[in-house]
Amino acid sequence: MLGFKSNIETLHILLPVGISFYTFHGLSYVIDLYKGKINPTRNFIDYSLFVSFFPLLVAGPIERATHLLPQIRQKREFDFEQAVNGLRQMLWGLFKKVVIADNCAQYANTIFNHSTEYSGSTLILGAVLFSIQIYCDFSGYSDIALGTARLFGMELLRNFSFPYFSRDIAEFWRRWHISLSSWFKDYLYIPLGGNKGGMLMKIRNTFIIFLVSGFWHGANWTFLAWGFLNALYIMPSIIRGTNRNHLEIVAKGKIFPTVREFFSMVLTFGLITFAWIFFRSENLAHAFSYISSICSPSLFSKPDQVQIPPYLFYLIGLFFAVEWLGREQQYAIANLGVKYHKIPRWAFYVALVLTICICHGTEQQFIYFQF
Numbered sequence: 001m002l003g004f005k006s007n008i009e010t011l012h013i014l015l016p017v018g019i020s021f022y023t024f025h026g027l028s029y030v031i032d033l034y035k036g037k038i039n040p041t042r043n044f045i046d047y048s049l050f051v052s053f054f055p056l057l058v059a060g061p062i063e064r065a066t067h068l069l070p071q072i073r074q075k076r077e078f079d080f081e082q083a084v085n086g087l088r089q090m091l092w093g094l095f096k097k098v099v100i101a102d103n104c105a106q107y108a109n110t111i112f113n114h115s116t117e118y119s120g121s122t123l124i125l126g127a128v129l130f131s132i133q134i135y136c137d138f139s140g141y142s143d144i145a146l147g148t149a150r151l152f153g154m155e156l157l158r159n160f161s162f163p164y165f166s167r168d169i170a171e172f173w174r175r176w177h178i179s180l181s182s183w184f185k186d187y188l189y190i191p192l193g194g195n196k197g198g199m200l201m202k203i204r205n206t207f208i209i210f211l212v213s214g215f216w217h218g219a220n221w222t223f224l225a226w227g228f229l230n231a232l233y234i235m236p237s238i239i240r241g242t243n244r245n246h247l248e249i250v251a252k253g254k255i256f257p258t259v260r261e262f263f264s265m266v267l268t269f270g271l272i273t274f275a276w277i278f279f280r281s282e283n284l285a286h287a288f289s290y291i292s293s294i295c296s297p298s299l300f301s302k303p304d305q306v307q308i309p310p311y312l313f314y315l316i317g318l319f320f321a322v323e324w325l326g327r328e329q330q331y332a333i334a335n336l337g338v339k340y341h342k343i344p345r346w347a348f349y350v351a352l353v354l355t356i357c358i359c360h361g362t363e364q365q366f367i368y369f370q371f
Contacts, residue, residue, distance in 0.1 A: 086150025093143025102361030
């Protein structure tokens with residue numbers, strides 16, 4: 001009717017941005033309605049706003065009808081403190097995305113796209129840069145979305161809780177993309193039987209969750225391999241029953257972690273970074289080629305010159321320091337409006353804005369816009 005010739009390529013090009021996210025929004029409404037957790041929404045505008053609320057439309061967080069619809073129905077008035085908190089979170093999200101993620105992306109892309117030309121040590125650097133990129137890119141978007149929603153008097157679900165400070169894989173998945181993990185738990189894992197059918201059913205259901213999570217990211221063997229690898233990572237804690245050991249943030253109330261906690265975080269980060277290689281690679285052949293190049297004698301050589309400016313490493317160090325100091329809050333700089341005097345607080349805000357303006361990387365599309 002519109003003059004388009006229907007074929008697979010056209011369908012691929014015309015696939016709506018963020019379709020996975022608002023599909024899950026709609027599914028949560030239908031499933032909760034079926035289970036009797038909510039009553040039908042008679043107001044079409046309220047329902048449309050729930051599905052298409054613009055801050056979370058293209059990359060989440062994946063909202064629940066039980067959480068967002070009541071906020072849409074109630075009368076909202078402008079709250080100055082809530083708005084300031086929202087703007088503060090937006091600023092931190094912009095810093096993570098524009099300064100950290102976009103700068104890391106430039107060099108991670110160079111290394112991954114020409115992986116055969118670099119030494120093993122350089123490839124490890126590329127994998128680490130991609131780990132930092134995908135976290136700052138996705139959590140930066142979530143911070144911007146949550147902050148924007150606060151300007152409209154709405155509180156969205158938290159999506160990240162400092163996942164790279166996790167002490168094991170189970171803790172990482174409680175802190176990474178929380179809205180998706182909890183969605184799969186409530187609407188897939190528990191209906192499959194959850195933990196009630198014994199160890200074999202628990203193992204089966206865990207593998208199903210991670211494989212479906214991989215497939216959700218795209219119809220590519222690399223995503224399935226990434227999901228399968230994470231399922232393998234979490235199996236020891238599932239079998240031993242230690243997957244609920246670390247419910248509190250690491251070193252709560254302390255400045256420094258213990259030696260054991262530190263090495264646990266380093267090991268967890270290393271395992272996650274290894275899995276991200278499959279996530280980032282174009283195909284399985286590329287992933288295995290990348291990994292085999294790492295496992296070569298050049299692993300112990302000095303990294304090749306990728307022309308990474310030294311200030312980027314200083315900014316990454318500063319970013320992790322701020323995240324560590326603010327890890328007990330909803331987001332890293334949430335306490336700046338409470339603890340510090342007005343002058344240093346505003347100086348920090350201005351410094352962040354100037355850093356965003358001066359040290360921004362080459363513009364990169366949000367990674368999760370493709371899902």
